[in-house]
Amino acid sequence: MTAYLVTGGAGFIGANFVRLLADQRPSTTITVLDALTYAGSRTSLDGLASPRFAFVHGNIRDAELVDQLVAAHDVVVHFAAESHNDNSLRDPSPFVDTNLVGTFHLLEAVRRHDRRYHHISTDEVYGDLPLTGGDRFSESTPYNPSSPYSATKAGSDLLVRAWVRSFGVRATISNCSNNYGPYQHVEKFIPRQITNILDGGRPRLYGLGANVRDWIHVSDHNEAVLRIIDDGMIGETYLIGADGEADNLTVVRTLLHLMGRPVDAYDLVPDRVGHDLRYAIDASRLRRELGWAPQFTSLEQGLSQTIQWYRDHQEWWRPQKAATEAKYAATGQ
Ligand code: NAD
Ligand code: TDX
Secondary structure (H helix, E strand, C coil), rough: EEEEEECCCCHHHHHHHHHHHHHHHHCCEEEEECCCCCCCCHHCCCCCCCCCEEEEEEECCCHHHHHHHHCCCEEEEECCCCHHHHHHHCCCCCHHHHHHHHHHHHHHHHHHCCCEEEEEHHHHHHEECCCCCCEEEECCCCCCCHHHHHHHHHHHHHHHHHHHHHCCCCCCCCEECCCCCCCCCCCCHHHHHHHHCCCCCCCCCCCCCEEEEECCEHHHHHHHHHHHHHHHHCCCCECCCCCCCCEEHHHHHHHHHHCCCCCCCCEEEEECCCCCEEECCCCCCHHHHCCCCCCCCCHHHHHHHHHHHHHCHHHHHHHHHHHHHHHHHHHCC
16 A cells, blocks of 8 residues: 655645546555645545545644654655745735745655655746747756746745755656646636636636647646656656647637637736746657656547536535635736
8 A cells, every 4th residue: 555645635636636546546545635725625525535535634834744744654746835826926925835835844854754755846937938939848948937926836846856966855846737627726717717608707818818828638637647656767857748739819719619609708808917928848758758648639628528527516616706706806807
């Protein structure tokens, strides 16, 4: 039995990871450590039960709790973070506390107890690319984060690298592009627009909708994370992406089309400050060295599945919708 400690397991990607692990690895136990911030939802883990599963309501900044939990597990997978760029522009403080200080406490515990550690990060640590041209991020792209969110994620990655080199911590890092799929908070782009449309409202596009993101289905991301935990080289970084580049306007028009609305039934709203233009991932190292390939190769197919999930799980997202839109209203977005 391998014992996994998953931080942030009540969030979007973490909850999907826990479900994947529970399904695919019968000889594991899984403990989730999650503070249940506004972004965490205990119901995302409904159906998982002891003896294989345990939920600990706690904070990664609680060094004593983190130490006890790390000591009792074999593998630590660290998803917990403040994850939304727009929130980091309103108030960066929890981003520093959780993403930097929380990661520090985990690394110190992993060092003391010599545990295998996998660090979940983002392609945003590399900054952005020009809108036109074929450049993509690779493992050797220099760090150049733009927002308080991406700066704290970049800082946490660098802590991991330093703990590997200085203390021999057995860690790997993955930097993934934009995820979509079930259980994503309605503050994020795709679920915000789907739930606006389900509510009879209109999608809200920042600026002119020209910014490009490299979309990957959350299950493809998590399959890659499992490969890296199993077979990744200690101390190494792997980029995860599924060749899913699309500009925001195209995504909105696709959603409107799939949901039976006129494709121009959206609103343009004030742009995000410092809005990164384009992200694009070259995942050839992951494909070549670890044999990973995405299952969702068409964005339209993945979006259809995701729309259906939000239609079928209104009880999951409705409680968060009004408060989320109230936050956006304050900036006219
Ligand atoms: P999320 O906001 O949906 O979930 C974050 C989870 O962490 C929540 O359950 C929250 O309660 C928990 N959490 C926050 N602060 C905590 C603390 N101090 N202690 C314990 N738990 C805490 O985020 P997500 O989209 O699932 O992202 C997960 C990870 O993946 C993050 O590290 C993020 O940077 C990274 N990532 C996300 C994407 C994406 O597109 N969403 C892409 C690449 C990487
Ligand atoms: O209402 C919106 N309208 C809009 O046009 C929202 C919420 C977003 N946008 C744009 C901004 C971005 O160009 O859509 C794009 C995607 O926005 P987000 O969902 O906020 O994602 P992004 O800022 O790209 O960051 C995401 O990917 C990398 C995750 O939130 C991060 O956690 C991850 O690290």
